[in-house]
Amino acid sequence: MxxxxxxxxxxxxxxxxxxxxxxxxxxxALPKQLIYPLQQRSGVQLKPTVTPGESVLRGQIIADSDHFLATPLHAASSGTVKTIEDRIIPHPSGLSDSCIIIDTDGRDEALAxxxxxxxxxxxxxxxxxxxxxxxxxxxxxxxxxxxxxxxxxxxxxxxxxxxxxxxxxxxxxxxxxxxxxxxxxxxxxxxxxxxxxxxxxxxxxxxxxxxxxxxxxxxxxxxxxxxxxxxxxxxxxxxxxxxxxxxxxxxxxxxxxxxxxxxxxxxxxxxxxxxxxxxxxxxxxxxxxxxxxxxxxxxxxxxxxxxxxxxxxxxxxxxCGGYQDSVERLIMGGPMMGFALPEDDIPIVKATNCILAAAESEVATSKETRPCIRCGDCAKACPVDLLPQQLYWHSRAGNLEKCKEFSLFDCIECGCCEVVCPSQIPLVQYYRAAKSKTVAKAKEAEKAAIAKRRHDFLLERKAREQAERAERSRRKKESLAKLKAAETATEGAE
Ligand code: SF4
Ligand code: SF4
CATH class of the missing domain: 3.40.50.11540 (NADH-ubiquinone oxidoreductase 51kDa subunit)
Structure with missing residues (x-):
């Protein structure tokens, strides 16, 4: 043991x-249509390797990318690529993005x-x-x-x-x-x-x-x-x-x-x-x-x-026999770390382990949030041993540097702190927002640094070209002067 x-x-x-x-x-059962979002969980956008009207076999690669975090997407059955268009994707944002749509042909023919x-x-x-x-x-x-x-x-x-x-x-x-x-x-x-x-x-x-x-x-x-x-x-x-x-x-x-x-x-x-x-x-x-x-x-x-x-x-x-009348929320994943879906015409993806059609009694409906009473229960429940209360204050105040100091990015968004919080504060929402802002800020800083490098390079090149022009002109003047001096010397001798 x-x-x-x-x-x-x-x-x-x-x-x-x-x-x-x-x-x-x-x-x-084999569905009539298969839907494949091109955006992967890692955020990488795949490029289609098929075009509308093309026939595909089960196991055929239909999208890929050379990004190191990308993995290819394969058709799950045989059929025809109907279109590539925007559909709502399984993502917490609830937004639409580009998807490959395949009409299956029922033959389920596979590549060797x-x-x-x-x-x-x-x-x-x-x-x-x-x-x-x-x-x-x-x-x-x-x-x-x-x-x-x-x-x-x-x-x-x-x-x-x-x-x-x-x-x-x-x-x-x-x-x-x-x-x-x-x-x-x-x-x-x-x-x-x-x-x-x-x-x-x-x-x-x-x-x-x-x-x-x-x-x-x-x-x-x-x-x-x-x-x-x-x-x-x-x-x-x-x-x-x-x-x-x-x-x-x-x-x-x-x-x-x-x-x-x-x-x-x-x-x-x-x-x-x-x-x-x-x-x-x-x-x-x-x-x-x-x-x-x-x-x-x-x-x-x-x-x-x-x-x-x-x-x-x-x-x-x-x-599964359809919905019961009492369904309150449709969730992809579990009740703790999953996310709500706006509709059910959304496909399952590789990450989908669960579809939870939750009745009212199974989900926390929006509760009245009260001020933090500094009870410390969130810190006792946190499996990463973080200080969720401090993270809450700093993320609420938009102090991203302090959030980083309190190891925001070690938070696994498990929701334990939120479950035990007597003030019913949606803590994880604050952490997710602070993480997104930090990532966006880092991307902005990277863009600004790239722009600055380009600008500095341009200035350097201009200065170099100017110096080269000045040097050429100096050399030209020098040779002219030498030529003139030589001519004068020849005339004197005659
Ligand atoms: S559990 Fe809630 S009320 Fe208690 S310290 Fe944490 S955030 Fe504040
Ligand atoms: S959501 Fe984050 S801060 Fe809250 S208990 Fe889980 S790991 Fe700790």
Whole structure:
């Protein structure tokens, strides 16, 4: 039994997992239309590699970019590119952006797959390239490109891979059911990731109530006969699934402020990501589908659906029997870190782990905010050990320098401080706004610095050209004077 540690703060929240945790994964029907936003979670805008009218096959790349944070997007079924137009995208802003729209043809024809014969014979760089080409990103919600995480640089020594099966947000059960249904795929995916990282220690972390998942993974590890991999149960405390919190719980290591897990020798990957890595390497399949929990009292039959990426949410809701009358809010993600959607004609993307159709009783409706009474409860609950009250004062006052001093960018926006705040202050809103302003200010400063460099360069060039002109004119005058002197000397001699 592996020893576990505790992190500061955290909350025991009502889990609401029973709504969907014991439902098997059901394959969602192929939608008539697939919608692909070109903006990725990282903010990178992909460029379409297809044009309207073009036929596509399942697994074909339809958009990509050479930006280092980009991963290609693949068609999730065969059909025809109908158009490329602005649609509302799944983003907290609720704004529209460019999307590729594919009309599916129902044949679901796929490109030929190219599996790797034996991944153990492949160098790490080749595996990373294949993982990027398969469009794999973190499926826990952050959607960070997996190939980049697998390349932490020569200055960092990685010794441990942690697979994150701690699905700590209420309602979400897609990872739990996947671990029960496909433990071998996850274990084999973990072994590929360990090979790509050249590490000898792999830990799969599940919450202590996930008994079936724990047993299924233990049996799969036993069958693999690979003693480098273990599965550990950790306490169900929100937000244990946060990378830095998980590392603390599983290894006792503290990731430094402003640092990343690789700084303490650890790489974390979600269990669903590991399964996708196995599918990409050993079956030659790019990432075109994922398991999504559709839940909440606002939907008739809560389920875990294996859905094609790009499927409109309305299709998934229909397959769950439609809405109950009482639906109050539609959320992508969980109730703590997810965001409200303005409508359901929006597609699921690689980061979509849950669609929560919440009834009135399940969401905090706008409450009356009262002044901060300096009780300190927010600081006790913060899993990052920040001072949320100070962050609140400084972000409210627009003092971004002070926010940085109080480590604003270490805030994981988990919402623990907000849940316990007796004054019901929407603290996370203040932090998000302060982060956006800081990022915007940094971009402005960068633009100004580039403009100044250009201006200085222009002045320098003008001064250089002026000096060169002056030198040329001086030399010319000098040679003229010499010529004249020579002529005068010749005339004198005659
Ligand atoms: S919990 Fe709320 S009221 Fe208490 S110190 Fe924090 S911000 Fe102020
Ligand atoms: S939202 Fe940020 S400040 Fe609040 S508890 Fe979470 S990490 Fe701490």
């Amino acid at each position: 592996l020893k576990t540690w505790r992190f500061h703060g955290g909350l025991r929240l009502p889990a609401h997992k029973n709504l969907s945790a014991h439902r098997p994964i059901v394959n969602a 797959s190219e599996p790797v014969a034996d991944y153990r014979l492949e160098p790490a760089s080749a595996l990373r390239t294949k993982i990027r080409q398969a469009g794999i990103v973190g499926l826990g919600g952050a959607a960070f490109p997996t190939s980049i995480k697998l390349n932490p640089g020569p200055q960092r020594h990685i010794d441990t891979l942690i697979l994150n099966g701690a699905e700590c947000e209420p309602y979400i059960t897609c990872d739990n059911v996947l671990m029960q249904a496909e433990p071998d795929t996850i274990v084999q995916g973990a072994l590929i990731l360990m090979h790509a990282l050249q590490v000898g220690n792999g830990i799969i972390a599940v919450e202590d109530h996930m008994t079936e998942a724990y047993e299924a993974l233990s049996a799969a590890i036993e069958q693999s006969r690979d003693r480098r991999l273990t599965v550990v149960k950790i306490p169900a405390l929100y937000p244990t699934g946060g990378e830095k919190q998980l590392i603390r719980v599983v290894t006792g290591k503290e990731t430094p402020s402003g640092g990343i897990p690789a700084d303490v020798g650890v790489i974390c990957q979600n269990v669903g990501t590991a399964a996708s890595v196995y599918n990409a390497i050993c079956r030659g399949l790019p990432l075109t589908e994922r398991v999504v929990t559709v839940t909440g009292q606002g939907v008739k039959q809560q389920q875990n659906l294996r859905a094609r990426i790009g499927t409109p949410i309305s299709d998934l809701i229909n397959q």
